[in-house]
Each structure stands twice: as C-alpha cells, then as structure tokens.
Amino acid sequence: MLFDDQxxxxxxxxxxxxxxxxxxxxxxxxxxxxxxADKRNFHIHYALKAxxxxxxxSIIQSKGFGADCVSGNEVQKSIDVGFDAGKITFAGVGKxxxxxxxxxxxxxxAFNVESIQELEVINALAADLGxxxxxxxxxxxxxxAHTHHYITTGLDENKFGVPNxxxxxAAAVLRSCEHVNLVGLHFHVGSQITDMNVxxxxxxxxxxxxxxxxxxxxxxxxxxxxxxxxVDYHAPDENPIPDFEAYFDVFDKxxxxxxxxxxxxxxxxxxVAQCGSLVSKVLYTKSGTxxxxxxxxxxxxxxxxxxxxxxxxxxxxxxxxQYAKTINYDVVGPICESSDCFGKEVPLPESxxxxxxxxxxxxxxxxxxxxRYNLREEIRYIYSx
Ligand code: LLP
Numbered sequence: 456m457l458f459d460d461q462x463x464x465x466x467x468x469x470x471x472x473x474x475x476x477x478x479x480x481x482x483x484x485x486x487x488x489x490x491x492a493d494k495r496n497f498h499i500h501y502a503l504k505a506x507x508x509x510x511x512x513s514i515i516q517s518k519g520f521g522a523d524c525v526s527g528n529e530v531q532k533s534i535d536v537g538f539d540a541g542k543i544t545f546a547g548v549g550k551x552x553x554x555x556x557x558x559x560x561x562x563x564x565a566f567n568v569e570s571i572q573e574l575e576v577i578n579a580l581a582a583d584l585g586x587x588x589x590x591x592x593x594x595x596x597x598x599x600a601h602t603h604h605y606i607t608t609g610l611d612e613n614k615f616g617v618p619n620x621x622x623x624x625a626a627a628v629l630r631s632c633e634h635v636n637l638v639g640l641h642f643h644v645g646s647q648i649t650d651m652n653v654x655x656x657x658x659x660x661x662x663x664x665x666x667x668x669x670x671x672x673x674x675x676x677x678x679x680x681x682x683x684x685x686v687d688y689h690a691p692d693e694n695p696i697p698d699f700e701a702y703f704d705v706f707d708k709x710x711x712x713x714x715x716x717x718x719x720x721x722x723x724x725x726x727v728a729q730c731g732s733l734v735s736k737v738l739y740t741k742s743g744t745x746x747x748x749x750x751x752x753x754x755x756x757x758x759x760x761x762x763x764x765x766x767x768x769x770x771x772x773x774x775x776x777q778y779a780k781t782i783n784y785d786v787v788g789p790i791c792e793s794s795d796c797f798g799k800e801v802p803l804p805e806s807x808x809x810x811x812x813x814x815x816x817x818x819x820x821x822x823x824x825x826x827r828y829n830l831r832e833e834i835r836y837i838y839s840x
Pocket of ligand 1: 502505523546643645646647681682683684721722723724725760819820
C-alpha cells in the first residue's frame, strides 16, 4: 500500500493528477546500488532519460553518481545540477554537431560512439576546437534481452551501435583519428531485464570483443556495459529495491578484467522506478453490460508506458476499505484514444467518483515521457519529505 492513513488525510483537497516521489525510498535505493558498486570498484552513470526531475537529479548527484546522457540538453542539465563533467557519458545514434561541440567544451568522460561516420565527425569537430575527444565504441553484441521488442537494443536488427561487420574498419578509422582517444567499449542490450542470464551472455560477448581489440594491440581501459536492470512492477511493496548485489555479482564473476580496467554501468530504471507513483482521481464510474470502467483524471499523457508498450503497472486504490467488495475494472484515462488505458479487468475495491487511485512503479520513464497532447496541463508532483 502506497500511503498510510495519515498520509491519505493530507492528500484531501490536493489537486490531481500528480507524481508522488518517495525520496526516502529513492535514497535507500541509491545507497544500496552505490554500496554494491563501490564494493566491486564499479562505476555507475545514472541514465537521465529515466527521470530528470530536478529534485531527484540533485539527490542522485549528491550521492556521487555519474550521468549518462542522450542529448545535448541532458548534458547541459547534468552540468547545471552539478554532476562532474569527468563522469558524464554522452550516447545516442543521432548526436548533432551542436550537441557534440557543447559536450567537447565540457570535456566529458566519454562519447559513446554509435557509427564510423559519427567517429569521423567527432574527430573533425574536436580538431576545429583543438580538443581531443574521449570515446567509447558502442558495439552491438547481438544478445537477446528477452524484453519488450520496443526496448530491446542489442540485436543485429536494432539501429544502435557499430555492427560487427564494420568493426575492422572502425578500428582502422580510430587509429587514423588524431583528435579522438579510445577509452573503451560500450554495450547496452535493452531495458527491464530481470533474467540475470542475459547479463551473463552479455559478459561473454564483451570478453570476446575486448580480446579482439587487445589482440590488435588496442588497450581497453573502460568497459561500459550499459544499463537495463529491471524492477518488480508486480510487487512494488515486497520488492522496492532491486537486487543490486546479484546484478553486480554477474559482472564480477563473468567479466574478464585486469587490475587497471574499469567497469561502468548506465542504470536508469532500477534507481528511480519504484520511488514514483502517479496519483489520480476517479472522475466517473461507468458500467456497461460487460464492463465496469473507472475513468481517471490521469491518462496516457501523464504515463505513456501502458499505451505504448502494453506495460503492466500495479494499480491500487488509495486508502482502500478492506471490507469493500472487489470489482474488475477497466481503468482508463480521459484522452481521446482507445489505447488510453492503464489496465483491463483490474480487481479493485468498489470505487466512486472522487476516490484516489495510485499507479505504482512510475518513477522511471513516467514524468519524462509525459506530453501535452489534448492540451493537457503541465504535470504536477509532490515529494515525500
Ligand atoms: N544506456 C543506454 C544506451 C540506453 O539506451 C538506456 C535506455 C539506458 C542506458 C538505461 O536503461 P535502464 O537502466 O533504464 O533500463 N521508455 C522505455 C525504456 C527505454 C530505455 C531506453 N534506453 C520504458 O518505459 O520502458
């Protein structure tokens, strides 16, 4: 249950919908991740794309995490929030010249380069500025993440990374680029991965590619294995903090590295998903011959994941009465799209107009993917402390 009775009382009269962020849980999650990583001398760059809410970012920054960015604006945001430029990675298949130049000026930790052409462009722009760019080469490892196909990134058919067939050429281009310094290799196979065997397979591929470079006389200092650790969308109260120990253990065990080699991660979802919930009000209830509907004041404009990926989020009634009878509701939003549905046949205590409903595990890829479609209002949020 998200709120206790006292908290529920405080919510009376608060305008909905809003994102509710439990900052205590956020801190506990960050501490668990940081401790597990520090123990193994691993480095974490927080993937800003999961959530760039100012308050959340400043807490993450204050704990000493690096930042993983996918746009010039994310790089700028990280700098503004106080992330150390030396801990910023910049990824993405389509970095513009303007974005590359800005990041070069900040002397970020590394550009995760996704194609040979991009390598040449970074080299030329760095030469113009008299700079040397640190780059990691993103290799597409062709590992199946066994997750939703929209969030699988490491297969040959995906647009990400340098394909294996071009690596020989990429290595040659790297040798000829005087304004580029290869610091490492970068991989990322997908998101919401809960099967640790996927990460084990990734380690096997990383070892192969690392040896491939080393056999050609190229030393790899940084091995960046991306992000992707999943969270428990079904049981947020039972499993509020992902098992970071088990996750990092896989890499500790299966990744070959010598004393000098650094292992870096780009975690997003695992750090922020469980601390956020979308809280909404029932506007109307409706019963047809076959269906019962709860029509909420939040929709796909506030949380797009169910509409976009058929993603499951646990839905619960706030301050539920345990004696109320259970009804299977289709929980829908107000947007003029049939896909604007948070869940079908969701068993919930009988609800009425004005009741509060929480959609859980919405801290990652929730607020950041909100839109103004239907000219909806700007998203609001409340913090736990
Ligand atoms: N690194 C790279 C290169 C990535 O592409 C991503 C996510 C991450 C790190 C962070 O992955 P995480 O640790 O959060 O799984 N909007 C989708 C997820 C898209 C993920 C995109 N890339 C969703 O709502 O499920």
